[in-house]
Amino acid sequence: MKNIVAFLLLGLTVIAASCGDDKKGDDNQWFLTPEAAVSGTTVEMTCQTRFGAGVLDNVHVGFTYAPVISGTIGSFAESTNSRVDGRLISSTLSSLAPETTYVVRAFADLSTGRVESPVISFETGDGEVPAPDPVFGTPSATGVTTTTATLNCDLSFDRDATDYSVYFRYKAVSAGDYLQVSVPVGAGPKTVGLTGLTPATVYEFQLCVAWAGEFYYSGKGSFTTPGGGTSGLAKYSQWAELPVVQDRPGDYYYAAHYCDGAPGGRNYSVCYSKKMRGAVWVAYPMHTSYTEGSAGGQNKSWRYDPVIPASVQPDLSSSYQASGDGSFSRGHMLASNDRQSDKPTNKQTFYYTNMSPQIQDGFNGGIWSTLEKNCHKMxxxxxxxxxxxxxxxxxxxxxKDNDNNTVTVPTHYYKVLIRSKSGNTGKPIWTLTSDQIECAGYWFEHKVYSGSQPSQFIKSVSWIEEQTGQTFFPNVPNAPKATLDGSFWKI
Structure with a gap:
């Protein structure tokens, strides 16, 4: 829609005379210059006046307009749907001739006679209603295996099927260029099967329309191919929390810990770095069967992780030694408060591999602690x-640890979460569709915070994957990692 405020470059005195002889005196003192907003063959007219409040109530007002054809003004018509809002007169002029110049002015029929505004002109458009842009559904990936996946997305596009093309584009998040696979044109669901994918890899994809030299894209979807032949924790295909296991011999160690008491089953899994002498990630389920109770108390049974060689772990029988880089506390990756069901289960949260050096005041005892507590709400x-x-x-x-070994302090900490949207489907999360699942992440620079809330640092899971190089939730093929509904998370 274009706004036009222009005087017709004709003799406006001649035009005024041709519009009728009943105009007396200088009426422009009562009107500002009208404005026209043109959209094809429909024009929205407005004109501000200088009349006092209420003067135009119950007064016949409107606009008179006529086409200009070959330099000659045609017959004038009067608008039929004029409105008054205080001092503003407005009206919609419709069904005008396309690509035609019109002259128009506002009027008010007072008891003393008709008064009229200055004359302006506008030109109508070609009369064609432009086709709406393509409308996309939510992209999803199904049937994800180590090397294959099926991409899906709905398309609504009211257009001749001969002058545009439709295709999916996809790439590994770590790659630079997209690959394209064409699909049939026309409205409706679009789907394509991918083969030759790389195991243990995060992919992103979109449905695309190329039309009249322009490109239109759906939102981004993502999926992660399972780790295939990787060893260790990758074999636990029904542990929804597990990230992809990265093979880094001589550096990364992996361990799965099982509850020694209630509620039974797995407790948590850890990826530990010998080089950093600290946890890279800790993955775990959260349920009231783990959190309800008071088994932690004054437990604090600090000790070596029995699954990972003690020689690569820090000695944290006391806290980290202060250094020129500051003083750091033994920050839990899996919080002690997250495992209150039984004392032996809680004791495992005090393994040294579950610790990380954290600034205590303003981080571990502040915003990080708040985040841990708020996660219980979900x-x-x-x-x-x-x-x-x-x-x-x-x-x-x-x-330094208590044996004078060097420990590297992380620059950032994060949490990523996934659950069913309703919370009570009664089904394994890896069997749910993407629209039944919600996931999110929280990303923090390791520094002192004051007055901040965890909700200020929410990110999509895909965003955190891009920062860390980790791949989360490979055992949940429909996890909507690229999307984020911040209103869902009460954190």
Whole structure:
């Protein structure tokens, strides 16, 4: 729609004379210049007046307009749907001739006679209603295996099927260029099967329309191919919380810990870095069967992780030694308060591999503690699955353990979460569709915070994957990691 406020470059005195002889005196003192907003062959007319409030109530007002054809003004018509709002007169002029110049002015029939505004002109458009832009549904991936996946997305597009093309584009998140696969044109569901994918890889994709030199894209979807032949924790295909296991011999160690007491089953899994002497991530289920109770108390049974060689772990029988980079506390990756069902189960949260050096005042005892507590609000009967991670953008800060070993201090900490949207489907999360699942992440620079809330640091899971190089929730093929509904998370 274009706004036009222009005087017709004709002799306006001649035009005024031709519009009728009943105009007396200088009426422009009562009107400002009218304005026209043109959309095809429909024009929205407005004109501000200088009449006092209420003067135009119950007064016949409107606009008179006529086409200009070959330099000659045609017959005038009067608008039939004029409105008054205080001092403003407005009207919609419709069904006008396309690509035609019109002259128009506002009027008011007072008791003393008709008074009229200055004359302006406008030109109508071609009369064609432009086709609406393509409308896309939510992209999803189904049937994801180590090397294959099926992409899906709905398309609504009211257009001749001969002058545009439709295709999916996809790539590994770590790759630079998209690959394209064409699909038939026309409205409706679009689907395509992909083959030759790389195991243990995060992919993103979109449905695209190319039309008249322009490109239109759906929102981004994502999926993660399972790890295929990787060893260790990757074999636990029904542990929804597990990230992809990365093969880093000599550095990464993996361990799965099982509850020694209630509620039974798995407790948590850990990816531990020998080089950093600290956890890379800890993955675990969250349910009231783990959190209800008071088994933690004054437990604090600090000790080596019995699954990972003690020689690569820090000695944290006391806290980290202060250094020139600061003083750090033994920050739990899986919080002690998250495992209150039984004392032996809680004791496992005090393994040294579950610790990370954290600033105490303003971080571990502040915003991080608030985040841990608020995550309990999202526990549901279907189970909430979580990963807590440490990220090392650099290795510039260090501290010492109690055996004088160097420990690298993380630059960032994060949590990623996934659960069913309703919370009570009664089904395994890996069997749900993407619109039945919600996931989100929280990303923090490791520094002192004051007055901040965890909700200020919410991110999509895909965003955190891009920062860390980790791949989350590979065992949940329909996890909507690229989307984020911040209103869903009460954190």
């Amino acid at each position: 526990i549901c009967s279907d189970t909430l699955y979580m990963v807590t991670g440490a990220y090392f953008a650099n290795e510039n800060k260090h501290c």
